[in-house]
Each structure stands twice: as structure tokens, then as C-alpha cells.
Amino acid sequence: xxxxxxxxxxxxxxxxxxxxxxxxxxxxxxxxxxxxxxxxxxxxxxxxxxxxxxxxxxxxxxxxxxxxxxxxxxxxxxxxxx
Numbered sequence: 001x002x003x004x005x006x007x008x009x010x011x012x013x014x015x016x017x018x019x020x021x022x023x024x025x026x027x028x029x030x031x032x033x034x035x036x037x038x039x040x041x042x043x044x045x046x047x048x049x050x051x052x053x054x055x056x057x058x059x060x061x062x063x064x065x066x067x068x069x070x071x072x073x074x075x076x077x078x079x080x081x082x
Contacts, residue, residue, distance in 0.1 A: 001017060001018065001019050013027070013028065014026070014027040014060070015027075020082075021081065021082055022079055022080060022081050022082055023062075023063045023064070023079070023080045023082070024077060024078070024079050024080075025045075025060060025062070025076075025077070025078040025080075026075060026076070026078075027075070027076045028074060028075050028076075029047075029049060029071075029074050029075070029076050030074050031049045031050075031051060031074055032074065033071045033072065033073070033074065035049055035051070036048070036049050036071045036074075036076065037049075038069045038071070038076065038078075040062070040065075040067045040069060040078075042065055043061060043062045043063070043065050044059055044060070044061055044062065045059065045062055045067065045069065045078050046059050047059070047060065047076060060078065062078065062080050063080055064080045064081065064082065065080075066080060066081040067079065067080045067081075
């Protein structure tokens, strides 16, 4: 397994884990699960969050298109099969 940590302009931390059969992207968004909507289009994940300041949108480029998405306790997890 290898790990890579990235920080965006807003210092939001995204971690990428690489396993033999998959990649996992994990980001702590800090919002309630029902306020987060994620769509995967091709190799791009589009994350929309309804925040107290308004609607916030972010895009993540994925290492493949076979992705599953889960949000739990404000943490977004995207798993992409190799």
C-alpha cells in the first residue's frame, strides 16, 4: 500500500491510498452526510455540499472510471477498482 496526501487552496486534506486492486480517495468534508451529493462522470467525481455559506462544489480527477462513493460522518470515500 502507498499513501499520498494532498491539500487544496482551502487546506482541505485529501488522502489517496493505493492497494494492489484499488485506489481509495478519502476527504474529511466536515458536513452532514445528507448535505453532500457526489456524482461520478467518467473519471471525474463532482462533489456538491450545501454549507451554511451556500453551495460549495469541488471536482476530483479519479485514476479510473469504475468508482464507488460513500459518505459517512462527514468523510467522503471514493474507491476505484484497478
